[in-house]
Amino acid sequence: MSLKMNLFVLADDTDLEVRKNVCKALVMLLEVKVDKLMPHMNAIIQFMIIRTQDEDETVALEACEFWLVLADQDICYEVLKAHVNNLIPVLVRCMKYSELDIILLKGDVEEDQNVPDREEDIRPRFHRSSRMHGTEPKSDDQMNEDDESDADKDDDSVSEWNLRKCSAAGLDVLSNVFHDEILQVLLPILKETLFHQNWEVKESGILVLGAIAEGCYQGLTGHLNQLVPFLIQCLGDKKPLVRSIACWTLSRYAHWVVQQPAESYLKPLLGELLKKILDSNKRVQEAACSAFATLEEEAGVELVAYLPQILDCLAKNLLILYDAVGTLADSVGSHLNKPDFIEKLMPPLIEKWNSLRDEDKNLFPLLECLSSVATALQTGFIPYCEPVYRRCLALVKQTLEQCELHNQQPEQHECPDKDFMVVALDLLSGLAEGMGTLMTPLIASSEILPLLYQSMKDVVAEVRQSSFALLGDLTKACFENIKPAL
Numbered sequence: 383m384s385l386k387m388n389l390f391v392l393a394d395d396t397d398l399e400v401r402k403n404v405c406k407a408l409v410m411l412l413e414v415k416v417d418k419l420m421p422h423m424n425a426i427i428q429f430m431i432i433r434t435q436d437e438d439e440t441v442a443l444e445a446c447e448f449w450l451v452l453a454d455q456d457i458c459y460e461v462l463k464a465h466v467n468n469l470i471p472v473l474v475r476c477m478k479y480s481e482l483d484i485i486l487l488k489g490d491v492e493e494d495q496n497v498p499d500r501e502e503d504i505r506p507r508f509h510r511s512s513r514m515h516g517t518e519p520k521s522d523d524q525m526n527e528d529d530e531s532d533a534d535k536d537d538d539s540v541s542e543w544n545l546r547k548c549s550a551a552g553l554d555v556l557s558n559v560f561h562d563e564i565l566q567v568l569l570p571i572l573k574e575t576l577f578h579q580n581w582e583v584k585e586s587g588i589l590v591l592g593a594i595a596e597g598c599y600q601g602l603t604g605h606l607n608q609l610v611p612f613l614i615q616c617l618g619d620k621k622p623l624v625r626s627i628a629c630w631t632l633s634r635y636a637h638w639v640v641q642q643p644a645e646s647y648l649k650p651l652l653g654e655l656l657k658k659i660l661d662s663n664k665r666v667q668e669a670a671c672s673a674f675a676t677l678e679e680e681a682g683v684e685l686v687a688y689l690p691q692i693l694d695c696l697a698k699n700l701l702i703l704y705d706a707v708g709t710l711a712d713s714v715g716s717h718l719n720k721p722d723f724i725e726k727l728m729p730p731l732i733e734k735w736n737s738l739r740d741e742d743k744n745l746f747p748l749l750e751c752l753s754s755v756a757t758a759l760q761t762g763f764i765p766y767c768e769p770v771y772r773r774c775l776a777l778v779k780q781t782l783e784q785c786e787l788h789n790q791q792p793e794q795h796e797c798p799d800k801d802f803m804v805v806a807l808d809l810l811s812g813l814a815e816g817m818g819t820l821m822t823p824l825i826a827s828s829e830i831l832p833l834l835y836q837s838m839k840d841v842v843a844e845v846r847q848s849s850f851a852l853l854g855d856l857t858k859a860c861f862e863n864i865k866p867a868l
Contacts, residue, residue, distance in 0.1 A: 398436075398438045398440070398441055401433065401436065401438075401441045402438075402440055402441045402444050403444075405430070405433055405441060405444035405445045405447075405448065406444050406447075408426060408430070408448065409444065409447050409448050409451055412448065412451050412452060412455070413451055416455055416457065420457070420461075423457075423461045424461070424464075427461065427462065427465050427469075428465070430445050430448045430449075431465065431468055431469055431472055433445035434446050434448075434449075434469075434472050434473070434476065434549075435472055435475075435476075439480070439544070439545050442476065442545050443543075443544065443545045443548055446473075446476065446545060446548040446549055446552060447548060449469070449473070449552035449555070449556060450548070450551055450552055450555060453552070453555035453556055453558070453559055454555075458556075458559050459559055459560065462556075462559075463560070463563075466556070466560060466563075466564060466567070467567050469556075470553070470556075470564055470567045470568060470571075471567065471571060473549045473552050473553045473556075474549075474553070474568075474571055474575070474586065474590055476545050476546065476548075476549035477546055477549045477550050477553070477586045477589050477590060477593075478546070478582050478583060478585075478586040479546060479582050479585065479586070479623065480544075480545075480546070483544070483546060484582070484623070487623065487665070550589055550590075550593050551593075553590065553593045553594065554593045554594070554596070554597065556597075557593065557594040557596070557597025557598050558596060558597040559597075560597070561597055561598060561600070561601070562598055562600055562601030564594075564597075564598065565598055565601045565602070568590065568594065568598070569605075571587075571590070572587055572590060572591060574587075575587030575590065576588065576591070576612065581619070581621045581623075581624055584616075584624060585621070585623055585624045585627050588613065588616060588624065588627045588628055588631050589627050589631070591609065591613075591631050592627070592630055592631030592634045595631070595634035595635055596634070599638075603638065606635060606638050607642075609635075610632070610635060610638070610639060610647055610651070611647075611650075613628050613631055613632050613635075614628075614632070614650055614651055614654050616628035617629065617632075617654045617655070617657075617658055617670075618654070622661075622663040622665055622666050623665070625658060625661065625663070625666045625669070626663075626665045626666045626668075626669035626670075627669070629655065629658060629666065629669035629670045629672070629673040630669055630672070630673060632651060632655075632673055633672065633673035633676040633677065636673075636676050636677045636679075636680040636681075637680050639651055639677070639680070640677075640680045640681045640684060644684065644687075648677075648681065648684065649688070651677065652677065652685075652688055652691075652692075653691070655670050655673055655674045655677065656674070656691065656692065656695040658670035659671055659674060659695060659696075659703060659706065660695065660698060671703060671705055671706045672705075674706050674709075675705055675706050675709040678706070678709045678710050678712075678713040679709060679712075679713060681713065682713050682714070683713070683714060683715075683717065685710070685713060685714055686714055686717045689714065689717070689718070689723060690722075690723075690726075692710065693723060693726040693727055694726065696710070696727070697726050697727065697730050704747035704748055704750065704751035705747065705750075705751070707727070707731075707751050707754075707755065708750060708751040708753070708754035708755065709754070711751075711754040711755045711757065711758035711759075712754050712757075712758070714758065715757075715758050716758060716759075716760060718755075718758045718759060718762075719758065719759045719760055719761070719762040720762075721762075724759065724762050727755070728755075728766060731748070731751070731752065731755070732766060734748060735748060735752070735770070735773075740773075740776065740777060740780065740802075743799075743801075745777075745802070745805070746801060746802075746805055749774075749805035749806060749808070749809045750805050750808065750809075752770065752809055752812065753805075753808045753809040753811065753812030753813075754812060755812075756770070756809065756812040756813050756815075756816045756817070757812045757815045757816040758816070759816060760816045760817065760818075761817070761820070763813070763816055763817065764817070764820065767813060767817055767820070767821075767824070768824060770809065770813065771810065771813055771821075771824050771828075772828075773806075774806040774807075774809050774810050774813075775806075775810075775828055775829070775830055775833065777802050777803065777806040778803050778806050778807060778810075778833050778837060779829075779833055780798075780802075781798050781799075781800060781802050781803040781806075782803070782833065782836050782837065784797075784798035785797070785798055785800075785840075800840070800842050800844070800845055803837060803840075803845055803848075804844050804845055804848050807837065807845070807848035807849055807851075807852050808848050808851075808852075810830075810852050810855075811848070811851050811852045811855045814852065814855035814856050814858070814859040814860075815855050815858075815859070817859070818859045818860075819859060819860060821856070821859050821860050822860045822862075822863055825856065825860055825863040825864075826863060830856075831864070831867045834849055834852060834853060834856075835867070837849040838850060838853070
């Protein structure tokens with residue numbers, strides 16, 4: 383009997399490990415031998431729809447992986463079109479939080495803003511590095527690859543890949559195969575779930591709406607004039623998980639929002655997101671910051687009219703808003719270089735800068751934020767330039783010295799965290815781009831070039847990338863200072 387026939391015999395075995403491994407084997411075969419499965423594809427799809435609903439979540443998860451792999455196959459549309467009406471409702475049901483998910487996410491905790499940050503909360507995100515170093519910002523597809531699913535990106539608190547995430551990712555990729563065709567199935571489901579009394583069901587409906595934002599965009603545009611105000615209203619829901627997913631889903635439609643009359647959509651969305659940035663729940667704060675950053679990128683200079691309102695909000699809680707401030711600076715550029723704006727923005731940033739020790743990892747997001755701010759403020763950053771420049775050089779030098787000690791005596795000296803050096807180099811790039819030739823005396827009176835030469839030879843790619851980017855920015859800003867070292 384062939385392997386395929388053995389798998390089919392075992393498909394309905396009562397042992398969950400057997401069922402799970404049958405699903406796993408079929409997924410693997412689909413990836414490498416799809417032609418061998420074609421004669422049985424109709425039966426396999428029906429089987430996988432059943433197993434995606436398996437009472438054991440580990441079996442259901444293995445089966446759900448099938449839809450992600452199938453969506454990448456050229457045959458997906460043809461073989462699945464007869465089953466999509468049965469599959470889509472199954473995926474939607476699987477996108478609802480389980481009781482365990484809610485416990486792990488502390489979904490019933492309304493306020494947690496005073497809970498200390500975890501170390502991973504303050505790791506650098508390097509949004510500026512990708513912009514400055516020639517790599518394109520990540521597309522939704524790239525985010526899917528990195529984070530397993532952009533369609534459930536807000537689930538970082540639950541690190542494991544689970545059925546909810548897999549189902550959301552599956553719906554996302556299938557919506558990019560079938561596009562508006564699946565709306566005939568989804569719209570009645572959305573009508574029921576979005577207004578459901580059970581908050582977990584409502585939350586899953588909002589997630590569905592976000593997951594199909596790209597694939598079904600054209601078919602949804604006629605409904606967005608009602609859906610977007612509804613989602614903005616959901617930002618005020620009493621459940622933090624509803625508020626956070628509403629932030630994310632709104633960010634998926636930011637492109638549509640900025641194309642509409644600002645008074646009707648951009649202004650109310652901006653106002654509510656700014657409130658959620660100061661939410662009493664950390665998860666909502668993070669989701670709102672991320673959504674706000676996306677909105678900033680889409681709106682660009684359209685935000686200039688709202689700068690006083692934005693800066694008033696951001697200055698109230700800068701610790702969690704470095705990314706939003708940095709993206710704002712990237713988006714509005716030199717429009718930020720006005721005395722009243724600088725007076726609102728810089729004092730709390732510099733106060734935080736002065737309060738942090740060199741080894742404090744809270745420096746990561748602050749340095750990254752300041753790199754964008756320095757570029758945007760240009761000459762407006764002059765009062766802060768020298769102390770920031772000197773400290774960045776000190777961070778680079780300190781890290782290089784620690785590396786040398788570690789290389790010489792690894793058993794006595796730990797390898798330093800080179801993220802300090804990366805963010806410091808990026809901030810120096812921001813200074814060079816923003817200040818231009820005004821950097822000349824600082825370069826002339828410091829050891830930046832020998833330090834830069836050392837960092838350009840580092841074994842870590844991110845360090846070398848930031849080093850070469852800084853060399854390029856310094857060359858553009860102050861070529862005469864750099865020329866002797868070339």
